[in-house]
Amino acid sequence: MTAHIGTVARKEFEDAGRSKLLWALVGLLVGIVVVGYTAIWYTGEDASASEVLGFLGFPLQTIVPIAALIAGYMAVVGERRSGSIKLLLGLPPNRTDVVFGKLLGRLAVVGTAIGLAFLAALVLGAVYFGSVPFVDWLEFAAVTLLFGLAFAGLAVGSSAAVSTRGKSMALVVGVYVIFVVLWELVTAGPYYLVHDEGPPVEAQTWYLVLEQFNPMSAYTTMASNAIEGTVFPFTFQYGLEDFEAAGMTPAERYAGDAPFYLQDWFGVVVLLFWLVVPVAIGYYRFKKADL
Amino acid sequence: MTAIETRGLTKTYGDLVAVDDLELTVEEGEVFGFLGPNGAGKSTTINMLLDFTRPTAGSATVLGYDTQTEADAISPRVGVLPEGFDIYPRLSGRRHIEFAIETKDAADDPDAILERIGLSAADAARPAGGYSKGMRQRLATGMALVGDPDLLIMDEPSSGLDPHGIREMQDLVRSEAERGTTVFFSSHILEHVEAVCDRVGVLNEGELVAVDTIAGLRESIGGGATMELTIAEAADGLCHVADDVDGVTDVAVSGRTLECTVTDSAAKADVVIALDDAGATIEDVRIEDVSLESLFTTLTDGDTATDSGQDGDGTTPATARSEVAE
Numbered sequence: 001m002t003a004h005i006g007t008v009a010r011k012e013f014e015d016a017g018r019s020k021l022l023w024a025l026v027g028l029l030v031g032i033v034v035v036g037y038t039a040i041w042y043t044g045e046d047a048s049a050s051e052v053l054g055f056l057g058f059p060l061q062t063i064v065p066i067a068a069l070i071a072g073y074m075a076v077v078g079e080r081r082s083g084s085i086k087l088l089l090g091l092p093p094n095r096t097d098v099v100f101g102k103l104l105g106r107l108a109v110v111g112t113a114i115g116l117a118f119l120a121a122l123v124l125g126a127v128y129f130g131s132v133p134f135v136d137w138l139e140f141a142a143v144t145l146l147f148g149l150a151f152a153g154l155a156v157g158s159s160a161a162v163s164t165r166g167k168s169m170a171l172v173v174g175v176y177v178i179f180v181v182l183w184e185l186v187t188a189g190p191y192y193l194v195h196d197e198g199p200p201v202e203a204q205t206w207y208l209v210l211e212q213f214n215p216m217s218a219y220t221t222m223a224s225n226a227i228e229g230t231v232f233p234f235t236f237q238y239g240l241e242d243f244e245a246a247g248m249t250p251a252e253r254y255a256g257d258a259p260f261y262l263q264d265w266f267g268v269v270v271l272l273f274w275l276v277v278p279v280a281i282g283y284y285r286f287k288k289a290d291l
Numbered sequence: 292m293t294a295i296e297t298r299g300l301t302k303t304y305g306d307l308v309a310v311d312d313l314e315l316t317v318e319e320g321e322v323f324g325f326l327g328p329n330g331a332g333k334s335t336t337i338n339m340l341l342d343f344t345r346p347t348a349g350s351a352t353v354l355g356y357d358t359q360t361e362a363d364a365i366s367p368r369v370g371v372l373p374e375g376f377d378i379y380p381r382l383s384g385r386r387h388i389e390f391a392i393e394t395k396d397a398a399d400d401p402d403a404i405l406e407r408i409g410l411s412a413a414d415a416a417r418p419a420g421g422y423s424k425g426m427r428q429r430l431a432t433g434m435a436l437v438g439d440p441d442l443l444i445m446d447e448p449s450s451g452l453d454p455h456g457i458r459e460m461q462d463l464v465r466s467e468a469e470r471g472t473t474v475f476f477s478s479h480i481l482e483h484v485e486a487v488c489d490r491v492g493v494l495n496e497g498e499l500v501a502v503d504t505i506a507g508l509r510e511s512i513g514g515g516a517t518m519e520l521t522i523a524e525a526a527d528g529l530c531h532v533a534d535d536v537d538g539v540t541d542v543a544v545s546g547r548t549l550e551c552t553v554t555d556s557a558a559k560a561d562v563v564i565a566l567d568d569a570g571a572t573i574e575d576v577r578i579e580d581v582s583l584e585s586l587f588t589t590l591t592d593g594d595t596a597t598d599s600g601q602d603g604d605g606t607t608p609a610t611a612r613s614e615v616a617e
Contacts, residue, residue, distance in 0.1 A: 007393050011382070018381040018418075082377040086343060087431055090371030091394045094363055291343040 004093040008101025009108070016071075016109045025067045025110070029117035032059045034124065041128035049125035050133035050228050053140060056121060057223045057231030060144055061216060065151040065179075068110045069172045072155025075102045076282070077168045080291060089291070099283045103156045110152040114145050139226035143267075147219040150271040157278025160286040181236045183214050188240035198240040201253050208250040208262055215274050218267035221249045225264055292355055294319045294442050294473040295340060299349030302335050302497075309335040311497040312349065317475055319441075322468045324484035325477040327494035328591055333477040334374045336494070337446045341371060354442055367395055370435030374446035374477075377427075380420025384410055384430050387419060388437065395438035408433040409459065424451035432463070443467055445476035449483045461487050481587045495591040508590075517579045518551045518559055523572035532569045536561045 016022045033056065040052050076099060079085035088098060118141040126132050158171040178186060187210050191199045199207050212218060220233040230247075237246055251258040260266065295317040302310040310332040317323045327333050338344040340353055342362040350357060356364045378387060388401045405415045408429040414422070419430060428451045435443060443464075449457045464474050464487045478484050484491055485505050493501040493508075501508060522529060526549045533551050534542045538558025543550040549566075553559055559578065566573060 004394055007390070011379075011386075011390050014386070015379055015381050083373070083375045084377040084379055086341075086371075086373035086376040087378065087434065089343060090341060090366070090369075090373050090376075091391055091434065092363075092366045092396075093394055094366070288345075290345060291338070 004097040005101045005104065008088070008093050008097050009104035012075075012102050012105025013108050016105065021071065022109050022113065025071060025113040026116050028063060028067060029060075029113050030120045032056070032063060033117050033120045037121065037124040037128055047129060048133070048228075049129040049131040050136050052125060052129055053121060053133060053136055054227040054229040054231065056140075057220065057227065058234065060117075061147070061219055061223070061231065061234050064114065064144060064148045065176060065215075067113065068148045068151035069155045069176060071110050071113075072106045072152045073159050073168045073172045074165055075106050075156045076160040076286060077162055077165050078159070080163065081165055085291060095287050096283070099156075099160050099279070099286055102159075103153065103279055106152050106156050107149050110148045111145060114141070114148045118144070136227050140223060143219065143222045143226055146268065146271045147215065150215055150274040153275030154278045157280070157282035160279070160282030162285075163289065179214055179216050180234060183216075183235050184238050184240055187211055188238075192240050198242065199245070201242050201245045201248065202255045203245075203253060205254070205259075205262070208253060212250040212262065212266065213270055213273070215271055217249075218270040221264050222267045292319050293317065293352070294321075295323075295351070295353055295475055297336070297340075297349065297351040300336065300339060300346055300351050301348040302332075302339060302344065303347045308497050310339070310346075313494075313497075313499055315492055315499060315502070317473065319473050320468075320471060321489040322464060322474045322487055323476075324488035324491040325475060325494065326481060326484055326491050326587065327477075327479060329479050331479075331494045331591070332497040333479075333494055334446055335497075337374070337444060337477060340444065341369075341373070343373075367438070368441045370437070370440035370443045372428075372431050372435045372443070372445040372448050374450075376431055378419040378422065378430055381418055383417060384415040384419050384422070384426075387430055388415075388433055391434040391437040397438035399437050399439075404433045404436060407436065407463070425453065425456050428452060429456075432460070436467075439470070440472060442473045442475065445474070447478060448476055449478060449480065457483060493587065493590050500590050516553050516556075516559070518549075518553055518562060519577040519579070520549045520551070520562070520566065520573055521575040522547050522549060522566070523574055526571075529566055529569060529571050532565050532571075533562050536565050 036055055036059065037052060040047060040055065076085075079088065085098065089095065093101065118137065122132065122137055125137075154175060155168075155172050158175075159168045162168050162171065187207070188199055191203075191207060203211075212221075214233075214235065216235055217233040220231040223231040232247065237243065245253060249264055250262040251264055254262050261269075293316050295315065297313045297315045300310055300313040300315075301308070313336060325333055325336070335344060339346050340351055340358055342358050342365075345359065350359070352358065353365045354368055356362075358365065382390075385401055385405065388404050391397075392399050392401065402412075405412070410426065410429055410433070414426065419427065422430065428448070432445075432448065435445070448460050452460060461483070464476065468474055468487075474487075476484070488505065490502065490504050491508065492499055501511070503511065520526075524547070526544050526547050529549060530542050530544050533539055533549055536558055538553055538555030539551050539562060540554055541552040551562055553562070563573060563576065
């Protein structure tokens with residue numbers, strides 16, 4: 001019985017549309033675009049609209065995940081704490097409708113914010129730099145959208161999995177810190193302990209597979225392909241791994257032709273993984289929970 | 292057909308038994324009051340009926356459907372006013388009603404519902420976050436009424452309402468009952484229940500201590516009354532006179548007042564005659580039926596005196612154990 005997912009999602013989106021949260025996120029993302037474009041235009045750099053688009057990669061990869069996590073981490077647990085979930089579950093929607101309706105609603109919120117930011121980029125690129133790199137723009141926007149949705153899914157999954165907002169916040173902050181700050185320690189660290197040396201550029205396949213499951217690098221790899229120039233991943237480096245390796249994609253580090261699961265496009269699967277798996281875990285736990 | 296039936300329904304939280312082997316049957320069409328002090332397990336029971344909480348043991352059916360395996364068949368037929376709920380602060384009252392109509396796929400007119408619960412058009416248009424407790428309660432009641440449910444489950448519907456609001460709530464329960472709706476509602480305040488209920492069940496410490504009509508309950512505790520007689524002179528010496536009358540079980544004296552507990556109605560006149568014969572000048576007689584409140588206290592306080600002490604006082608608005616119900 002999933003007849004009510006759409007109804008819940010619509011209510012959710014409408015509710016969010018009246019919240020300052022959505023507008024703060026939209027303002028933040030659009031603001032970054034406007035400030036960035038204006039600054040580059042003002043300093044008189046001789047850049048094409050396509051190149052300028054690339055400058056967005058770095059700020060977006062830091063702001064989008066945070067914005068999406070904020071938008072989602074309270075989705076289910078917030079209603080659980082306030083008690084409005086009892087009103088909702090007292091109506092025909094069941095727990096499945098609640099989790100997936102909320103997921104869709106929050107994805108729509110994050111998607112709207114990202115969409116508006118890219119719309120601003122398109123318009124400002126045309127106004128300031130006189131061209132519309134439409135294909136680059138579309139691809140970059142799609143990758144960024146998926147990136148944002150992955151984190152929104154992660155957050156909604158977390159909000160469904162736990163019983164207090166504090167736990168949900170700790171969970172999403174913890175995961176974000178692992179992605180950005182601790183990733184190298186978590187992946188290269190054990191490698192170092194086992195092999196007594198850091199992973200080389202041409203590391204074993206299993207290591208490359210593990211390595212690419214960081215959504216940050218999955219995003220930057222695909223974003224770099226979409227635009228002119230390179231978007232470097234915003235992750236802390238500890239020197240356990242070759243610094244040269246840090247800037248390379250798994251496919252580049254693989255000796256010979258990379259298998260499909262190490263190619264750049266596999267980042268789509270990685271981002272979907274971070275969208276789907278936390279939601280599945282959260283859904284499973286929420287189904288069993290005493291409210 | 293039964294509206295609600297529980298079989299051995301039990302819920303424990305660690306060592307705490309919130310609901311203990313509950314066997315309860317509510318017939319279709321009746322108004323059933325579910326009574327008990329705060330922390331007695333009323334909300335936990337209702338939460339299990341609504342599948343918000345899963346039983347540790349036992350099972351329950353609502354409208355013939357199992358609460359766990361067939362919950363999706365129950366919710367469209369039931370109107371729920373939960374305990375400890377909240378509204379969506381940013382959405383208007385009207386939008387709440389519309390949402391309930393959408394989910395129940397009902398043909399109700401939002402304005403008609405709003406009028407029934409007494410929310411003005413202006414109030415219904417503004418965000419519900421600014422509503423008072425009573426208005427939130429009305430709004431949630433309105434959402435429960437959408438789709439003309441077969442069964443209304445209301446958990447402490449009178450909380451947050453002023454006396455006028457409580458009367459309106461009682462009127463609403465009566466009018467729903469006249470439409471053939473079964474009403475199951477909980478309260479820790481007996482007078483809110485006695486005016487509208489066909490039957491009541493009294494829950495204490497997770498156990499059902501009585502299920503009966505209000506009249507039946509009254510009878511079971513003696514069907515008696517209290518006579519308060521004011522005498523012109525000191526009443527001390529008259530104590531044994533009143534006590535000797537058949538049907539008087541207890542006499543208390545304070546100053547010029549005699550308070551007699553009478554189990555047999557005919558004994559009231561005998562008391563007056565006996566006192567008159569003894570030369571007493573009776574200035575006033577007041578007769579009170581045993582209040583349900585005291586009946587209630589008798590039923591629920593029976594053996595709790597030695598307990599932890601937190602729940603000894605059933606009239607405290609929020610005891611520590613009401614936390615469990617969430």
